[in-house]
Amino acid sequence: MYIEQGYKGNEGLWKYLVLPIGFIGFMVWNYIITVNSGVNVEDAMQQIIDQFGSNLVLILLLAPLVVGFFVVLGWTLLVHQQSITSLTTSRKKIDWKRIIYSFLLWGAVTVLLTGIDIYFSPEKYELNFNLSKFIPLAIIAILLIPLQTSFEEYLFRGHMMQGIGLMAKNKWVPLVITSSLFGLMHIANPEVEKLGLGILIYYIGTGFFLGILTLMDEGLELALGFHAANNLITALLVTADWTAFQTNSIYRDISEPVLGWDVLIPVFVVYPILLLFFSKKYGWKNWKERLFGRVLSKEEFVAMTDGESDLA
Numbered sequence: 466m467y468i469e470q471g472y473k474g475n476e477g478l479w480k481y482l483v484l485p486i487g488f489i490g491f492m493v494w495n496y497i498i499t500v501n502s503g504v505n506v507e508d509a510m511q512q513i514i515d516q517f518g519s520n521l522v523l524i525l526l527l528a529p530l531v532v533g534f535f536v537v538l539g540w541t542l543l544v545h546q547q548s549i550t551s552l553t554t555s556r557k558k559i560d561w562k563r564i565i566y567s568f569l570l571w572g573a574v575t576v577l578l579t580g581i582d583i584y585f586s587p588e589k590y591e592l593n594f595n596l597s598k599f600i601p602l603a604i605i606a607i608l609l610i611p612l613q614t615s616f617e618e619y620l621f622r623g624h625m626m627q628g629i630g631l632m633a634k635n636k637w638v639p640l641v642i643t644s645s646l647f648g649l650m651h652i653a654n655p656e657v658e659k660l661g662l663g664i665l666i667y668y669i670g671t672g673f674f675l676g677i678l679t680l681m682d683e684g685l686e687l688a689l690g691f692h693a694a695n696n697l698i699t700a701l702l703v704t705a706d707w708t709a710f711q712t713n714s715i716y717r718d719i720s721e722p723v724l725g726w727d728v729l730i731p732v733f734v735v736y737p738i739l740l741l742f743f744s745k746k747y748g749w750k751n752w753k754e755r756l757f758g759r760v761l762s763k764e765e766f767v768a769m770t771d772g773e774s775d776l777a
Contacts, residue, residue, distance in 0.1 A: 467683040468630035474547025481628030496653040527609040534616035554684030567690030589720035598713035614692040644672035659707040660724040670732030
């Protein structure tokens with residue numbers, strides 16, 4: 466009953482609209498400015514990096530989302546008067562073991578798959594490792610990237626998932642809306658300019674994967690760990706001149722980017738395998754009910770939790 470955890474706070478339509486509208490408005494404004502600027506995003510990014518350094522640029526890119534993380538938590542506590550635990554999970558307390566397990570699993574898979582690709586296609590990569598530059602990057606990335614990814618999880622799979630679910634009274638509507646918006650949020654990324662709108666299949670597909678993880682596991686923990694590992698390991702391991710994160714990573718991808726099957730494989734092969742793996746590990750059942758079932762009314766939720774719901 467993850468969506469129903471929203472009943473533990475003070476509800477109200479406007480309380481669920483302010484943050485999403487503000488963030489989406491910011492992203493739309495950013496996209497319009499980018500499209501109409503007439504400036505090549507890749508060239509502009511390189512000029513900024515040449516002038517200020519990639520570490521400072523990374524901080525500037527992450528800073529608004531890091532601030533957003535604390536805004537979402539503050540909004541939850543002060544406006545919704547809801548606990549961070551109930552925004553995170555339907556369990557009595559946040560399961561940190563789930564977060565760490567998901568992080569380590571996807572981190573290991575990412576390193577393995579990247580290593581295989583480097584081994585079989587060495588011409589696509591060049592060694593970029595410089596210890597004096599890598600250490601500051603690692604410190605910045607380890608401190609800020611988990612906050613950036615947690616902001617996106619708490620906003621989309623937490624705040625918006627619960628709010629839309631309570632209003633729609635079902636689970637598939639918030640799954641579709643949050644996953645689609647999560648993918649479209651990346652439309653201003655330099656990867657989209659380089660590869661075209663087809664790359665949004667990957668971003669939207671990732672949104673659906675994280676949304677399904679959240680609904681099936683009745684909490685954000687697995688999504689939090691996966692998302693942090695995905696962004697952090699990528700920032701430290703491989704960079705390219707046409708990606709959002711251009712860092713002093715260990716390797717640099719020097720190949721000419723092409724939109725191909727490698728975009729579809731994670732969405733239609735890797736993610737389903739991961740869902741199957743997690744379902745076996747955590748004993749997920751009732752897929753239809755958890756993904757497409759109705760959301761209980763407040764009265765039903767109170768009755769089912771037998772007065773232990775801690776409703777505000």
